[in-house]
Each structure stands twice: as structure tokens, then as C-alpha cells.
Amino acid sequence: MKRIGLLFFIAFIFFLLAQILWTLALIIEEPLFGSFLVEDWSINISYSMCSIFGVIASLKLYKNK
Secondary structure, three states, X not given: OHXXXXXXXXXXXXXXXXXXXXXXXXXXXXXXOOOHHHHHHHHHHHHHHHXXXXXXXXXXXXXXX
């Protein structure tokens, strides 16, 4: 169960990182990393990693029941 909790925690961290980046991108009109493309990719990768870790943790939790 500790491993599943860790996977959910990692998913939460990626989600929080993406939310912070997205909020900063909306508040600050300039690109965060010098390019809008890099900014979009960093937000998309963070949300994707959140989804991947969330699905893995959910599947492991489902198998344990």
C-alpha cells in the first residue's frame, strides 16, 4: 500500500506543478521559459505524467482489492 500511496503522491506533485505553471502562464503575459512552445510542452508533460502515475496507482489499487 505504501507504493500505491507514493504513486498517487507523485501524480499529485505533477498535477500541482502543472497547475502552478499554467497559473503563472496566465498571469504573466511573457513566456515563462523564453518560448511559448517550451511553456506549452512543459505544462502538457506535467499533466501527462500526472495521468500516467494516476492510472498506474489506480490499477495497482484495483488489483489489491
